[in-house]
Amino acid sequence: MLIFQNNAQIYIFIKNLISMKYYKLPIYFLTLLFSITSFSQLDSNQDEFNDFLYRRGNTFRTASGLPGQNYFQNVPNYEIEVQLDDKTHTITGQIEIEYTNNSPHDLDFIWLYLEQNRFTENSRGTLTTPIGGNRYVGDTDKGMKISNFSAKAHGETSKNYRISDTRMQVFLEKPLKANGGKATINMNFEYEIPIDGMDRMGRLKTQNGWIYALAQWFPQVAVYDDVVGWNVEPYLGAGEFYYDYGSFDVKITAPYDHIVVSSGTLQNPKDVLSSTVYERYKKAKESNETVYLIKPDEIKDMSLRAQQSGTLTWHYEIENSRDVAFGSSKAFIWDAAKINLPSGRTAIAQSAYPIESNGQDAWSRSTEYSKASVEHYSNMWYEYPYNSAVNVAADIGGMEYPGLNFCRYTSKGASLWGVTDHEFGHNWFPMIVGSNERRYAWMDEGFNTFINYYSTLNFNNGEYPARLNKPRNLVSWFKSDRREGIDTYPDVANLRNLGMIAYYKPALGLLMLREYILGPDRFDYAFKSYIKTWAFKHPQPTDFFNHMENYAGENLNWFWKNWFYGTDNIDLGIESVRQVEANTYDLTFVNEGGIPMPVKYEITYADNSTEVLELPVEIWQRGNSWRHRLKTEQKIIKVEIDPTKILPDVNFGNDTWPVNLYKD
Template sequence: MKMKNQFPKGKLFLSLFFMLTAFTSYVANAQGLDNNQQDFSEFMDRSGNRYRSASGIPGPDYWQNEADYKIKATLNDTQHTLTGEITINYTNNSPDALPFIWLYLEQNRFTENSRGNLTTPIEGNRYNGDIDGGYEITNLQAKTGRNTSTKHIITDTRMQVWFKEPIKANGGTATVSMNFTYKIPVKGMDRMGRLDVEDGTIYAMAQWYPRTAVYDDIEGWNVEPYLGAGEFYLEYGDFDYEITAPYNHIVVGSGRLENPREVMSETMRNRMEKAKESNETVHIIKPEEINDASLKAKQSGTLTWHFTMNNSRDIAFASSKAFIWDAAKIDLPSGKKALAQSVYPKESAGSHAWSRSTEYSKHSIENYSNKWYEYPYPVATNVAADIGGMEYPGLNFCSWKSTGAGLWGVTDHEFGHNWFPMIVGTNERRYAWMDEGFNSFINYYSTLEFGEYPARLNKTRNMTDWFNSETREGIDTYPDVTNLRNLGMTAYRKPAIGLLLLREYILGHERFDNAFKSYIKTWAYKHPQPKDFFNHMENVGGENLSWFFKNWFYGTGNIDLAIEGVRQNEDKTGFIITIANKGGVPMPVKMKVTHRDNSIENITLPVEIWQRGDTWSYLLKTEVLPISIEIDPDKILPDVNYSNDTWPSNSFYKN
């Protein structure tokens, strides 16, 4: 029986059209002409709102809270304890009333049952720490208006402080005060601790006071515990703090020393004034003067060193009677001056070691200030300690054993962190790549400019073993979850290489620098998220970079561009170069063509050639076969199979 046509003509046409389209797509895929739109599509919601614009700038209603600190602490070098009292003035700029706030008590990491200790492998790792420490908190008072609460809950490295009345939204204030004491660890997870040298103990003090967690428009309260690899995310505010130490100690801290007349002898003050005007390093305390009582402001008891630090997210300090102390001025592009200074024991002194620390520090701060954004703090201090390298606003701890290129590298790296995450206040505990990776990138250019030691970030093809490793992880892997063998790549080198590719291969210097400097300026003293960075770079750089951000920062694919063949076209007016994208990361293609007269022709094909498939043919208009063709002649790309980057094929000449 003949079936009656049940489709109106219009619907029958559409049905046939969709069937034909599906068949055409099937044939195209079967022929290897895959549509690669998935590589070029958006990979996260990057739309804007009132808080964060789609252009990568803070929105008209952007807000962040503020925490201002007043601290008085006493260092006991007999019992190795720190005892203090702290008052936090908290301002709630959010649109939400806050019935409580969260604080970090990160010295609680140094207890036997801390989450960080219990998640450390038996064989240990870089983040080992003592287990006989931890906070003792007393006399806690939380005030909103005239109401005072003492209610609080301590859970591992976090403390929740409750108010009788919530902190009002949009500018409400509260005050939290308490006393604290703890034993200073020897091993402080390679971030702080104690080091005994011949002339005394060096106390490197960080995470040393209760600190306010961040409440933001993305997560609300950021309360991840302090485990190991994950670092910090803190509110900005003003600090006024005093450190009382034995009379024969030198104390250096983040910010400005407010009472030099009370803690420094006249000789030391005169030398410091000379250093503030000198491009050359000036000793405040010489190696032979470490135990010279005549240089001390007192001969017994204690001294209280008073520091202030404005618009900062943190502070750190160091104290010891074993310090050599030297300094020099820093010239900033605005005409302002800052001070570079170093403290270190005599075991670290030497012309190839810490005696050059202040020189390195001065160069590092001046370079980053001139190239990216001016250094905002009055002092930049480098401290020799039993710490591989750790950064805090205006103050570093670097290994007391470092020399030569190693000391330059760690000093430059730790000072670079003043830009990421001290000025640009990213969330290190979640996004290590936004501070370690960005900093490693600017370190490369600083080392190039210094000129004395090799800069290796551009040697990307030396890292192809890791890129080919089956155990590699993505940049976006949570730091405390990342295999420690991968952390150096996922947090440091791979994101740094990503920025290198943007500057040297994709956008070029001018467009990249405009965008990157604008990102720093726009988000200075604020809390950008990954999408804010991506959006800002695209909007200022003038390029849709989703294909790159998606595949490089949120995947484990690799770059593998290849020359598949060269043949003469039918009318013999040129040669067709067939290239292929054999990796998971599409890239523009830069080729160097060498002609028979040894002339060079540089060709750049846009990344969009890979939108519809993984092969592309380019017509090189010439009647004479070129001598050679090379992809990525400057060797910028970490191409995992560079054996297929060049041509000719010897068989061509035999035919």
Template sequence: MKYFTCSLLVSLLLTTVSFNLFAQEVKPNNQPLFDNFSYRQGNVYRTASGKPGPEYWQNSADYNLEATLDDKTHTVSGNVTIHYTNNSPETLDFIWLYLEQNRFTENSRGTLTTPVQGNRYSGDVKGGFELKNVSAKTKTGTSSKHIITDTRMQLWLDKPLEAKGGKVEIKMDFKFKVPVEGMDRMGRLEVKDGTIYAIAQWYPRVAVFDDVVGWNTDPYLGAGEFYCEYGNYDVKITAPANQTVVCSGVLQNPKEVLTKEQQTRWAQAEKSNKTVYIIKPEEVGKPVASVKSDGMLTWHFKMENTRDVAWAASKAFIWDAARMNLGDGKTGLAQSVYPKESDGNNAWSRSTEFTKASVEFYSKTFFPYPYHNAINVAASVGGMEYPGVSFCHYQSKGEDLWGVTDHEFGHNWFPMIVGSNERRYPWMDEGFNTFINHYSTVAFNNGEFPTTTDSPKNLVRYLMYENRESIDTYPDVANAMNLAYTAYYKPAVGLYLLREYILGGERFDNAFKSYIHTWAYKHPQPNDFFNHMENVAGEDLSWFWKGWFYGNGNIDLGISEVKSYSGNYLITVENDGQIPMPVQLQVIYDDNSKEEISLPVEIWQRGNSWTHLLKTTKQVQRVVLDPNKMLPDVNVLNDTWNKL
């Protein structure tokens, strides 16, 4: 025993001396690039495999809304009743609600954080909600105590709302003036035949209470969009009789608000793959377009399991529609409303065709479209999405109109079906949607319009920009010049690389579709997406999420040397960037034959240089890295080796 102890001590001493002698020669490896970068472990609410856990929960809110449009004062007034259910495991002392119309005031946080020179999210400042008769009724009593802070309201309850099923009924009356400039999300537009009202963020609605941050009370500043609970909506909109009203959801009383001719045309459109007029251009502004010439009409709509509703009204609308074929025998109705200024064969007369094609593609490819209607509204808004309704610019034409229509209706999948938090993680809706838009555009009309997502190298100029920001930058923080890249293009290119370069179509599609189906009508977080993609695809992608989505580094792979070796060749590649990637090489021999070589990303775990043994009896004339030009490599000068 003493001999063993003595020998062990001597060995440890010699080992320690040896480590000390060679310590200065040890170089760090690249393992930190491959390690997890955030807390991605599972729990009872969200599993490590990227699925809702056995105790996952989310609260719900059903809405009864009644609103009246006054086209003389340009105001909307009404009332809301919210039936809110607390499915969480904790009691709630209060409920937080969003009052997003309060963004349109002089002293709102959004106004005060808008640059003096203005930007896309500039808005009117003479608006805001007028609220009355606020109440919250539970089974124990009623409370009207509330605090309004900017675009949020904290509504206190008489007693804490019980966990796992407690219910409260919230009521209030509201009124606001419709802004002309509604931050490119809503507003009103004057055209020859009247005013077009595009109405959104128009009623008080509950904020999301979740297992990640509790109450999500981020203020509505501008660039950050929305995070909403799901529920059922019953909506009644009263407007002057000469107004045509369209809304998310299904019209409940067509016989009361449509003429007999319009009802006939509607029935024809429900069966037609070609566009059918409901209101023809020559009928706009004439008595034939309305059930009655004066007074008011109430339009009644219902929508189930949705996170929001939006609507539009105008006496200037041309209205057309066509059947959508959604698979499994299910059909819906694509519709467009637009003024005469937007009419034309290269303009909005193709809007319903575009809407139909877009929704049908996504429904067939990713997840069945859950709503009956898909309505495209020509407005002053450049492009904004709501469940079943999109606002697109009335002057858009051709390729631009296809692009904005396809993008906005693509949002019905992200974030309307997959309910991510847009206010914090715009890449989970804008980026994902831009990605799927690429494939929809390729498919539409045999590629009638071009797409650039399949050219990642187009992103290099931004990636070299010294003031670039990373994808994880919050939208209200991102520089206005960067937002299009951080929220849209860079995440879309990332998914394209993941599908076309890293995983391949089959593995990616299995994982991506599974993510959509798993998180439909739920609230995924970034880690849920990362975990789910990895588990279904069977690949540790921490290096990719960390480098591309949560980093600001770049890809710079190159060929440093090609030399003969024992009748074969040694090809040495190097990683001079901050993001490791698998390596694709093409070898061209002296007889013009070619060979493809694929090296896994793990070659970079030990360091930034790797030598590959190419066994061949031929003479190598040329070696090309990334021969298909898939990578947004910031330095292409070292991507090719030629024999001297």
């Protein structure tokens, strides 16, 4: 059978007929042929169901969504000693990076990030910030100074490097050998800590002293992968971070009266804690209730410090992590409690916050929130891998790092729960599942927003509202001419759209997959497998798509293609309900949007009983109207599509028959 993809092909076919002396065919036959083939094309939704050609597997990433036989990751291990001066607000550090090249390629150089260079007058991030500013405005008189640099590989030492904006290119005397070659990079670094660190780090002055929130604070190796080679996008603002996994051995020297909390496990608690605080620390690690280490009325009590002058060095270690951050202040209230994990292992939840944040409607519940969040995600999806989870109050809306968050010090109640839960959720995406935040914000923000929904439903019998299941409240955005696709890079996206395309639209996509398309059993099996498979690895979007399809057993190409790539909308409707025989009805459904969907619909009968039925997505493969014959001995008085209103359907008016009875 001849199949024409478009009218141009039909024209060529007819032209060839004529050239082959079929011109004597009656003109009405050719006209009929043209009409039939054109109609066939218009009546097909083939394009909406076509495969993504670039989803095919290779030796690095398989078509089944698993790492391939040649998948690799390079490994940076860090030893850092840093000194915090609260008089000059400066960081001075020494770093040694042992870098292992597991790739199949020799490397002539190694790229690092110096992300404190974002805070200079002529950085790309500064120069691309609108005059009116945005969330990512930062100080512009800072930047990082590098000294005493050396890089050694295969017995040869190099002193050569080049700094370009927020990137540093380290040149090697000999190429770093593939499949296990090792290089060692050493340098000193120094900078003044910005007050405004783009809502991700910085310092806050409180009545009892400065709070230092330190992130993006040391030179860090960029990722070399099988997809683009070196990932060297500059740090501009909206795009976050992408790092390899390694170990961090960090020694932080701070004034004696500071409390220092960090990603990782405190290695020397007896050296930095007074005997009283140490006993409280041990008690907290065994307590399901919050235990004060430094009480609100003890902030200025120096007898609770390990020494009365000078400095103290806090030693932290974390394994299999992509980053490390810390908070330091003499103004901290400090409390903690035990986290119970599914394997029987325990961890410690901690909160550090100033007196301005104190109160049972505020940060005094932070550790309760932190413990509940980590325990929930560990039980539902994948066990938390670290020994500590710290929430630090700062002048930051909310920002995540492995095992440590910075959250707004003025947050209270539902707001504090929401930001705490969201930032701890990021330990799963992207700290465990290490996607590229700088390119694919939706793979961490969207996935995290999705799991936050279930955590909020679960917390304290639903104490706070979980709003993700109200998608029709967002219809005005879905109808906006200025909307963008989920696949838009965060640094390119209109910031007014970023909340939707990075957070809510991908989260709604996962919600539809779980609650509407696949069902919880199939979705959870596939999603848990995806997390376990790509834990501490670097999945791409296609790895997620392929994995979910293979493990859920469903071709979801039509969904990925239309929801994650594009700006079309969902609009399912009921065109008519006709009784054609005594016990037979014809129901005509229509797809008036650009995204096909299965049709779940609820029938209400004359006796007010109801029944939920479903038609598969394949009904739309041949057109946008489908007539379904339903046999029933009862009289139908109402039909409603998507009775639980999971779909962000942009047209409420055609959801029900005989009239739209849906109320927001």
